[in-house]
Amino acid sequence: MTAPSTSVTIRRAAPNDADRLVSVLVEAFFDGPVADWLVPDHDDRRAVYHRYFTLALRHGLDHGHGHVDTTADRSAVAIWYPRTEPRPSAPPEHQAALEAATGPYAPKFTLLEAMFDAFHPREPHHYLAYVAVDPSGQGRGVGTALLDSYHRRLDALGLPAYLEASNMRNRRLYLRLGYRAGPPLLLPTSGPTIWRMWRGPAGATGPTVFPATEPQPRRRA
Numbered sequence: 001m002t003a004p005s006t007s008v009t010i011r012r013a014a015p016n017d018a019d020r021l022v023s024v025l026v027e028a029f030f031d032g033p034v035a036d037w038l039v040p041d042h043d044d045r046r047a048v049y050h051r052y053f054t055l056a057l058r059h060g061l062d063h064g065h066g067h068v069d070t071t072a073d074r075s076a077v078a079i080w081y082p083r084t085e086p087r088p089s090a091p092p093e094h095q096a097a098l099e100a101a102t103g104p105y106a107p108k109f110t111l112l113e114a115m116f117d118a119f120h121p122r123e124p125h126h127y128l129a130y131v132a133v134d135p136s137g138q139g140r141g142v143g144t145a146l147l148d149s150y151h152r153r154l155d156a157l158g159l160p161a162y163l164e165a166s167n168m169r170n171r172r173l174y175l176r177l178g179y180r181a182g183p184p185l186l187l188p189t190s191g192p193t194i195w196r197m198w199r200g201p202a203g204a205t206g207p208t209v210f211p212a213t214e215p216q217p218r219r220r221a
């Protein structure tokens with residue numbers, strides 16, 4: 001198990017951090033079962049991921065939508081979305097931008113987003129859409145420090161958090177940070193298992209149960 005890092009300075013990211021943080025996202029997510037499923041061709045993957053995460057980060061940095069945290073050395077990034085009110089429907093430009101970014105791989109990206117949306121809890125919470133640490137700095141407590149910092153804010157507000165974990169190792173990290181696992185999502189066409197996870201509000205009496213979720217119509221952050 002990783003020793004918690006006490007020397008990580010966390011700050012809110014700004015637009016001039018974007019280039020560096022997109023690289024962190026691309027490199028951190030480059031390998032793994034979800035990447036193999038989304039963009040099997042390694043030659044295409046870096047360019048597709050670069051365009052996709054540029055879109056994702058730009059959306060997160062838009063203060064009307066999200067909150068992006070990073071470290072002083074910009075080696076890590078977490079993109080959060082407050083989901084404390086019912087979300088408006090996705091603007092039609094989102095799908096066009098997704099297709100432009102992902103080209104021939106758009107159907108799987110669209111399916112992944114649609115499944116995440118459909119099984120999203122309706123209870124007020126903050127959603128951790130992405131967390132990534134540059135591969136050269138992983139396993140040293142940076143990810144834990146980054147998430148601890150945001151969890152402290154949520155705990156002060158009495159708000160839960162929700163995320164989808166893409167593998168068992170990440171699932172273990174989130175369990176250590178106070179999340180519990182809910183029913184998994186199984187992606188079709190030989191896709192990997194995704195673990196839906198919920199961290200209850202601080203001060204809740206008794207065990208926090210995973211919120212019931214029924215598939216809902218498609219919406220975006």
Ligand SMILES: CC(C)(COP(=O)(O)OP(=O)(O)OC[C@H]1O[C@@H](n2cnc3c(N)ncnc32)[C@H](O)[C@@H]1OP(=O)(O)O)[C@@H](O)C(=O)NCCC(=O)NCCS
Nearest residue numbers: 001002028132133138139140141142143144165166169173
């Ligand atoms: C997941 C991630 C953000 C964790 O940040 P980190 O700084 O490496 O994590 P910490 O050092 O604070 O904690 C280590 C724990 O993170 C988890 N972890 C997941 N992937 C890891 C990796 N590639 N390297 C190290 N730890 C990883 C493990 O639970 C690990 O504990 P263990 O060593 O006992 O298995 C980071 O490893 C990463 O960017 N991974 C690739 C992208 C990713 O999977 N993001 C999450 C999507 S759900």
